[in-house]
Amino acid sequence: MGDLWLRADTETGALSAELTEFHCVNGGRGFGGWTAALAALAAARSAGDRQLHTCQVMFTRPALPGELTLSVTELVAGRTAAAYQVTMSQDERPVLAAQCWFTDASLLAAVGPVSRRIAEVPPPGACPRVTWIEQEFPCLGGFTERAVEFPLSAEEFDTTFRDGGDRLTVWMAPAQTTEPAADAGLAERLTDLMMFDCHLMDAALRGGPGVTMVSLDLTATWHTTARRPSLTLFDARGRTDGLLAATYASLIAPDGTVRATGTSQCRVYPRQT
CATH class of the missing domain: 3.10.129.10 (Hotdog Thioesterase)
Incomplete structure (x- = not known):
């Protein structure tokens, strides 16, 4: 599927990634599974050892080949679970919004x-x-x-x-x-x-x-x-x-x-x- 790579700015910590033509389908649109996985990966950077339990993604605009920027917001952080919101943008316009719950492994079957x-x-x-x-x-x-x-x-x-x-x-x-x-x-x-x-x-x-x-x-x-x-x-x-x-x-x-x-x-x- 191609590697999932995130770049973190050494000064600001801002996250970005490159969407290539290889990751596109149907007339040059970014494959939604790849961008969704990229958003979950960005959230996982803040989740420590907790495991991804749910991921809800809304595709708001087609992602096109080029740079993608990602911002992660902590929504809640408890003793055994935490939730994060990820916004993925291109040319300062949102292309994807995701909400991810991470939980301790002890909560999962x-x-x-x-x-x-x-x-x-x-x-x-x-x-x-x-x-x-x-x-x-x-x-x-x-x-x-x-x-x-x-x-x-x-x-x-x-x-x-x-x-x-x-x-x-x-x-x-x-x-x-x-x-x-x-x-x-x-x-x-x-x-x-x-x-x-x-x-x-x-x-x-x-x-x-x-x-x-x-x-x-x-x-x-x-x-x-x-x-x-x-x-x-x-x-x-x-x-x-x-x-x-x-x-x-x-x-x-x-x-x-x-x-x-x-x-x-x-x-x-x-x-x-």
Whole structure:
């Protein structure tokens, strides 16, 4: 997915980052999962050893290639939890606002709730590899994906996959994990934000032939203590009402436990013919 790097001004401590064309999709817009993860990373700098529990992101304007500036405000800091607000701006205009709760690991469950979905899907080795996404969107090539209910080509995505259904299921795993062990827990949370934004909207697009969509927000909640990024079953549902869509997804570990859940609201645009 490309490295997440923040620059801190040596005198003022002001945070900034560079959005490159590599991190862009759909006509040069910054990939929302990458900017959301960048905002969570900025908040984590103030959170110490606490683990990210929830992250709510609103995408207010498209981020374009160039410099991004980030400001972090502490909203509350208690004995076992703290919340921060992050504003990401470009050319002095906000492109993203995020609120992040961090908690002590002792407040999180060691094992998440069990999903019955895992028993309904074939194992990764029995599922075909998804290769077209990296060709269409190079920045999304950071994941290895195997289709359960997912198209195997861009043409299929725009035709037979758009059949009015409401579900999308795919095995996903980071193509490589090279983060230091000490940062593995945070890396999992940041990876999950990008994972959610990869396909949440696609679940709604399946039910909307002849439309395009733009994500308005992204919310993620983690149900267990942080782990190293690993193989995950991404299972999502989407629904469109009028010109708005709502999506929901679970990230399920191979043992059937739910690591995290996420939602996204989307604006729907009929395609121009």
